[in-house]
Every structure is written in C-alpha cells, then in structure tokens.
Amino acid sequence: MTEIVIKSASLILTMDDAARELVGVDIRVRDGVIAEIGAGLTGGEAIDAAGCLVTPGLVNTHHHLYQSLTRAVPQAQDAPLFGWLQTLYPIWARFGPEEIHISALTGLAELALSGCTLTSDHLYLYPNGARLDDTIAAAAEIGMRFHPTRGAMSIGESDGGLPPDSLVEREAHILNDCIRVIDAFHDPAEGAMCRVGIAPCSPFSVSRDLMRDAAILARDKGVMLHTHLAENDEDIAYSLEKFGCRPGQYAEDLGWTGDDVWHAHCVKLDRQEIDLFAKTRTGIAHCPCSNCRLGSGIAPIRAMRDAAVKIGLGVDGSASNDSGNLVAEARMAMLLQRVQSGAEAMSAREALWIATRGGAEVLGRHDCGQIATGKRADIAIWDMSGVEAAGNLDMGAALLAGPTRVRDLLVEGRRIVADGQITSIDLAGTLARQRSLAAALMA
Numbered sequence: 001m002t003e004i005v006i007k008s009a010s011l012i013l014t015m016d017d018a019a020r021e022l023v024g025v026d027i028r029v030r031d032g033v034i035a036e037i038g039a040g041l042t043g044g045e046a047i048d049a050a051g052c053l054v055t056p057g058l059v060n061t062h063h064h065l066y067q068s069l070t071r072a073v074p075q076a077q078d079a080p081l082f083g084w085l086q087t088l089y090p091i092w093a094r095f096g097p098e099e100i101h102i103s104a105l106t107g108l109a110e111l112a113l114s115g116c117t118l119t120s121d122h123l124y125l126y127p128n129g130a131r132l133d134d135t136i137a138a139a140a141e142i143g144m145r146f147h148p149t150r151g152a153m154s155i156g157e158s159d160g161g162l163p164p165d166s167l168v169e170r171e172a173h174i175l176n177d178c179i180r181v182i183d184a185f186h187d188p189a190e191g192a193m194c195r196v197g198i199a200p201c202s203p204f205s206v207s208r209d210l211m212r213d214a215a216i217l218a219r220d221k222g223v224m225l226h227t228h229l230a231e232n233d234e235d236i237a238y239s240l241e242k243f244g245c246r247p248g249q250y251a252e253d254l255g256w257t258g259d260d261v262w263h264a265h266c267v268k269l270d271r272q273e274i275d276l277f278a279k280t281r282t283g284i285a286h287c288p289c290s291n292c293r294l295g296s297g298i299a300p301i302r303a304m305r306d307a308a309v310k311i312g313l314g315v316d317g318s319a320s321n322d323s324g325n326l327v328a329e330a331r332m333a334m335l336l337q338r339v340q341s342g343a344e345a346m347s348a349r350e351a352l353w354i355a356t357r358g359g360a361e362v363l364g365r366h367d368c369g370q371i372a373t374g375k376r377a378d379i380a381i382w383d384m385s386g387v388e389a390a391g392n393l394d395m396g397a398a399l400l401a402g403p404t405r406v407r408d409l410l411v412e413g414r415r416i417v418a419d420g421q422i423t424s425i426d427l428a429g430t431l432a433r434q435r436s437l438a439a440a441l442m443a
C-alpha cells in the first residue's frame with residue numbers, strides 16, 4: 001500500500017459536481033485513488049502544498065505526439081492546413097519505430113510538465129515498421145494515463161488524396177491492426193492506464209467504407225472513435241464537393257456520432273451541427289493554439305457549451321502548435337472566446353473545467369478529472385509563490401496567467417513530476433536522442 005498526503009493546499013479547485021473550492025485542507029491518496037479529503041490528515045509520505053494551487057491533472061484530448069520531432073519546420077511555418085501537410089508528409093515518411101518512440105516520450109514529458117496526467121494521442125502514420133506499440137511503451141515508461149488511437153490514412157496521392165502513397169496503408173490491414181492493438185492493450189476497467197481508440201485520420205484521407213467499418217468495429221470492441229472534423233473552410237468545401245454534404249451530416253451518416261465519439265477541431269460547425277453533437281452527446285477536442293497557428297478560425301465554444309456539447313482541450317501536434325503546453329492552451333481557449341464574444345464569454349474557471357473535467361468526460365473517464373473521494377489520484381500542484389503569480393488575489397484565475405510548469409504531478413497516485421522535474425525517465429538523455437534523430441531526419 002502506498003500512501004501520500006498532500007498537505008495544507010492554499011486552494012483546491014476540485015471540479016467535483018458541486019464545484020467545491022477548498023482552502024487549507026489535505027488530500028490523502030492511497031493505492032492510486034483519492035481516499036480522503038479533510039483537515040489535519042496525517043500518515044504516509046507528506047507533500048507540502050502551502051502556497052500552492054491544487055487542481056485535477058489536466059486532460060489532453062488531441063495530440064500527434066510523433067510531431068514533437070518536427071517543430072517549426074521553416075517551409076511549413078506559414079502555410080494553411082493542406083499546404084502544411086504536404087510539406088511535412090515527406091519528412092514524416094522517413095520516421096521509424098525509434099522516431100515514434102522518442103517523439104512520444106518528448107511530447108509526453110512536455111505535457112506532464114504542463115500539468116497533464118491523461119492524454120489521448122492520434123497516430124495515423126506507420127512508416128518503416130513503426131507501430132502504435134511504440135507510443136504505448138513511451139507512456140508506460142513515463143507513467144502517464146494514455147488513450148492512444150490507432151489512426152490511419154488510406155487514400156494516397158495516386159488516388160486523389162493528400163498524403164504520399166508511401167504513408168498510406170491498405171484498409172484491410174488497418175482494420176486488422178486496430179483489432180490487434182485493442183486486444184493487446186485496451187483496458188476497459190476503472191482506473192485503466194491505457195485505453196485504445198480507432199481513429200482514421202480525417203474524412204479526406206480515408207474512404208467512406210473505412211469510416212463506416214471503423215465505427216462498426218469500435219462498437220463491436222467497445223472502444224471510442226476519433227478523427228479530425230470541420231477544421232477550416234477548405235475542409236468544409238472538400239466535404240461539400242466530394243460527399244455532397246457538410247461534415248456533420250457525413251459523420252452522422254457513417255455512425256460517427258454518439259457518446260463514444262469525439263472529433264478534433266470542429267471550428268466550422270454550424271448551428272444544426274452543434275445541435276446534432278449536443279443531442280447525440282458527441283464530444284469535441286478544442287485546439288485553440290493550433291487553430292490560431294494554422295489560421296483556421298475560432299471554434300464557437302461558447303455556443304457549443306451553451307448547447308451542452310461535451311468539450312475538452314487539445315494541444316494538437318507540435319507541428320501545428322509549436323508548443324504542447326496544456327495550461328497555456330487553457331489560457332488561449334479563454335482568450336479566444338473573449339475575442340469573439342466579449343469579456344464575459346469565458347471565465348478562467350470555465351477554461352480550467354474544460355481542461356480537466358471536460359476532457360475526462362470527452363474521453364469517457366468518469367473516474368478522472370476531479371478531486372473527489374473515490375476518483376483516481378491524478379493531481380497537479382502549482383506553486384503560486386513565484387513571480388508569475390505575484391500579487392494575485394485569486395489563485396484559481398491567476399493560474400491562467402501564472403506558472404506554465406507544474407511543481408508536482410501525481411498520476412494514479414505516483415509522483416512523476418517532483419519540484420518541477422520529471423522523475424520517471426531520463427529527460428536529458430531523451431532530449432539528446434531526440435536532437436540527433438531530428439538532425440538526421442532534416443539532413
């Protein structure tokens with residue numbers, strides 16, 4: 001039995017059903033679970049949280065960890081989505097298992113240091129023998145709760161698609177490999193550290209048949225579905241031209257709505273599509289920095305929240321964000337809604353709710369995303385005594401202008417960040433390897 005007591009937190013934002021905010025109390029963590037919340041708790045290993053804000057671990061609902069090796073590529077810096085992809089595909093085609101593994105470790109470390117305890121990943125290319133297994137191994141090494149999705153592309157350039165033929169796979173093979181990784185790694189149990197999803201890259205990189213078959217397979221296996229949808233105007237135009245309908249209709253026709261589905265971006269959903277997502281409990285991964293970086297637009301998150309659409313945050317891949325900092329993403333989510341709809345459009349607390357509880361709900365994790373007795377012990381401790389938060393009268397709001405690096409991070413009760421440093425892997429060694437792999441790729 002392992003036991004930790006987080007002592008004397010200055011403020012705890014629980015994100016529980018009553019949205020309780022607790023001052024000066026302790027949290028007892030036992031065997032990966034929050035066992036008790038109250039004053040004067042003793043026993044176990046103590047973590048002093050005086051002067052700290054404590055939140056649930058942040059939840060990232062959309063990423064492409066492999067892109068952590070291809071940040072700020074000069075030729076792709078100022079291109080919109082489709083041109084950006086066409087610049088990067090040839091570089092990604094040179095990846096192999098080690099590039100996938102090291103980029104995942106790098107991206108996961110970056111996320112953990114920004115307070116993230118649970119992340120999804122969308123891996124949709126498997127060049128030169130790379131497998132989803134390479135990312136799952138990385139998450140296990142660092143100790144993060146992980147929802148990898150088996151992505152795919154099947155329509156290459158010679159069939160009128162965007163990716164080069166060397167990066168696409170046969171659809172029969174894709175479905176067989178989905179079955180393989182689900183059977184090998186998916187854990188449906190409460191407290192699971194790994195849950196696998198199925199995630200064709202986007203409606204413009206796979207066939208209608210694969211979208212439909214993926215939905216049938218996911219329901220048969222009891223796993224979730226994920227893809228990119230309605231990201232920008234080009235995306236809508238493509239859907240209207242190729243499919244004769246908007247993306248929401250396309251998704252609905254192929255079984256891609258429901259409580260077990262979440263779509264990334266959805267910047268361009270119209271009123272009808274927002275209502276469809278609300279009615280079907282379909283989730284959204286909102287990626288505000290990526291949407292800004294690629295000039296895609298501002299997703300109508302205020303309208304979606306008002307309609308009770310499930311929304312979580314995503315940093316998206318580091319090729320389209322340049323950063324993978326989740327607490328910074330929460331700040332951007334808040335700011336963008338205010339740019340669009342005024343200063344009352346989103347509070348810091350609402351942005352933090354989306355970044356924690358909202359993401360957990362999108363990923364179907366009712367055991368995560370809140371600090372409450374019986375929930376998993378995924379907890380972020382933020383030092384608010386530094387210069388970034390100096391002078392604040394409200395730690396809950398100051399976090400979105402304050403530290404962008406967590407002080408301590410517990411995942412399933414295990415402290416994987418302590419005093420601002422990753423404890424579970426050799427980060428310096430990982431970064432050295434990452435640099436040499438990246439240099440070889442660009443040579």
Ligand SMILES: [Zn+2]
Pocket residue numbers: 062063064122228264316317
């Ligand atoms: Zn993406």
